[in-house]
Amino acid sequence: METVPETPSVGWIGLGNAGYPMAACLAKRGYRVAVRDADPARGILFVGEYPKCRAATSAPDAFHDCDIVVTMLPNGKVVREVVLGENGIGPHLKPGSAIIDTSSSSPFDTRELGTELSKLSIDLVDSPITQERLHDIDNGGATLMVGADSPTAFNKVLPVLKDMSKHVFHMGGLGAGHIMKTLNNYTSVGSIIALCDALVTGQKLGLDPQTMIDVMNVGTGVNFSTLYSMKSLKSFDTGYQLELLVKDVRIAKEVIEKSGFQSELPGLALEYLEQSMEGLEQGADHSECLKSWEKRADVTIKKTERRRSL
Structure with a gap:
C-alpha cells in the first residue's frame, strides 16, 4: 500500500x-x-x-x-x-x-x-x-x-x-528567486515610467489619455499597467504601495551594478520614483506616481470613459 x-x-x-x-x-x-x-x-x-x-x-x-x-x-x-x-x-x-x-x-x-x-x-x-x-x-x-x-x-x-x-x-x-523578482519588477517599472511620459505628452498634444490606454491594450504598447493597474485613470487602488516599488528599484539597481553591467536607466528610474513620493501620504498606491508626472508637465490627466474602436 x-x-x-x-x-x-x-x-x-x-x-x-x-x-x-x-x-x-x-x-x-x-x-x-x-x-x-x-x-x-x-x-x-x-x-x-x-x-x-x-x-x-x-x-x-x-x-x-x-x-x-x-x-x-x-x-x-x-x-x-x-x-x-x-x-x-x-x-x-x-x-x-x-x-x-x-x-x-x-x-x-x-x-x-x-x-x-x-x-x-x-x-x-x-x-x-x-x-x-x-x-x-x-x-x-x-x-x-x-x-x-x-x-x-x-x-x-x-x-x-x-x-x-x-x-x-x-x-x-x-538568491536566484530574488534576482528574478527584482529584474521582473525593474522591467515593469520601465513600462510604468514610459506610460506616465506618454500620457502627459499625449494630453499636452491633444490626445485623450484613456483612449491612449485603450489603444495600447490592443497594440504593441500593452503592458501590465495598461491592462490592470492604470487601465482606469479614475482610481489608484492596486494594493501595491509606491514605497515598496521604490525599494524594489533600489534592489534592482544594486543587482545590475554588482553584475558588472553598466546602465544609467536604473538610477534614472529610481530618481523619478523617489521624486514621485514627495507630497503623497505614506502607503500611497504605486499608480499614484502619475501625479508627479502631472505636476512636472503642468497638466491634470483627464478622467474620461473608456472607448471602443469604431
Missing part, C-alpha cells in the same frame, strides 16, 4: 495584502497554519476565518514545531531581524526545517542569511511572488520564482509552494 506523505506543519509570518490570501491558500487546502503578524489583530482575523489554524505568539519559540516557516515581510532586513534578531525564531526551529522567504529582498542579503541558517541545520529558500493579472494573488494565482541551493531543500518545500500558487519556477541557487 502506497504511503501518503504527511502534510507538513507550516508557520506563516506576515499577513499583509499578499501574505494573508497566500496563507489562506494553505488553510483552504487543509494545512494547520500558525500565523503571526506585526498587527496581532490580523492573526486573530485569520484564525476567525480559518479556525483550524492558530495565532502564534510573539515568543521566539512560537514556531518550534513547524517543518516549514514562510516569511512575507517588507524587506530582507526585517526578515533577518525576525529570523536571527534578538528575539529571532531561527535558533528555536528544529534542525532539518526550512524557511521560505517570499518577501522582496536583496539576493545578497538572502545568501548571507542562508549561510548563517545552514549552521543551525536550517534550509533557506527564496520564493518571491509576482502575478499575471491584478489580484491573481488573492485567488491562488501567484507566480513564484524560487532559489534553493540543494535539490533536497527545493523538493522539501515544493508541495507547499504548489499549494499556494499557480506557477512555480526554479530559477537556480539561493
